[in-house]
Amino acid sequence: MTGIFIAFEGGDSVGKSTQVERLAGWLSSRGIAHVVTRQPGGTPVGAELRRLVLDHSSGDVSARAEALMYAADKAQHVYELIGPALERGEVVISDRYVDSMIAYQGAGRALDIDEVSTIAWWAVGQLRPHLTILLDADPTDAVETIAEKDRLEDAGIDLHRRARHFFLDLAAADPHRYLVLDARLTREELAATIATRVAEQLAPR
Template sequence: MSGLFVVFEGGDSAGKSTQVRQLAGWLQQKGIAYRVTHEPGDSWLGGEIRRLVLSPDSGDITARAECLLYIADKAQHVVEVVKPALARGEVVVCDRYVDSTIAYQAAGRALPPDDVETIALWATQNLRPDLTVLLDVDPRQAVGRIAQKDRIESAGDDFHQRVRGGFLRLAERDPEHYLVLPARDSIESIARRVRERVQELLAEGDLAAAPVEAQKVSDPSGRLEP
């Protein structure tokens, strides 16, 4: 793969969508080819899975079934979207990836983390991000302010605290590939630190700037995160 894979992770309403837009705008200005994407939902199969796992009308989905649905989304997404963009030499900027499944379904739903990680890495053909930006925030300051919660957002404070802990443990074990930032820092402060890290990776990979048309950066949640 000749491109660069950058993932934004964190709890609900941490500001990932905003920072995805910030980074995409900077790449656009630099003339660097990029692809903005998200999980779950940015593939034909993922759209159906997203509807199932997030809709409050889906009813009772067991923790293991939920986990496998999210992993199926990733398997399709990597083949259909991520790997082709990387093969073209683009910077792939992704809102959520494998870490979200480990944090939400392993830590949050109390499933065996090694099992979840093994299956997720198998499904994604062991494709790992070059950089994961983790926006860390207390869920009580983020999820609690969402007016209309989806099925996952409604899982409760204890669930979201476990999710936060899951993310932080992943970052602690591989600090070289993570940038952990307080989500309540200013938008520009976070964006600047992300740009600095991405610039370093671009220089190391010698990714040449190329003319690129502006992309529409969508918010997959239907809300604009601050």
């Protein structure tokens, strides 16, 4: 695959979608072909899985069933969207990827992290991002401010704290593949720092 895969990670309401949009605009201004997506979702199968895992109407979904639905979403995502775009040599920008599944369904739901990690990476055929941008914020300052929470956002602050710590642990273990940014910086500051790092990623190609 000749493309570049960039994933945005972090807690809910930290500004990932805004920065995804800004990075896409930066790439467009330079004539760089790219694909933007989000997980769960992004494909017809993924859209239905998103409804099942996030809508309160789904009822009491077990932690294991939830994890498997997230894994299915990612498997379809790589098969239908991410893989082909990378084969075409494009930049793929994804709002969440495997790290989120392990952070929330593993650390957050208190399932065995090694088991969830094995399932998640198997689902995507071991396809890892070239760069993961982690926007970090205290969930008390982010998730708790969401007025209408989906099923995962409404799962309790402790879950979100465990997920946050896991994200930071992942980044600390592989600092060359992660860009960790304080989500409290201005949108402009974040966008400029991200663009600089992505430009470095693109330069060798």
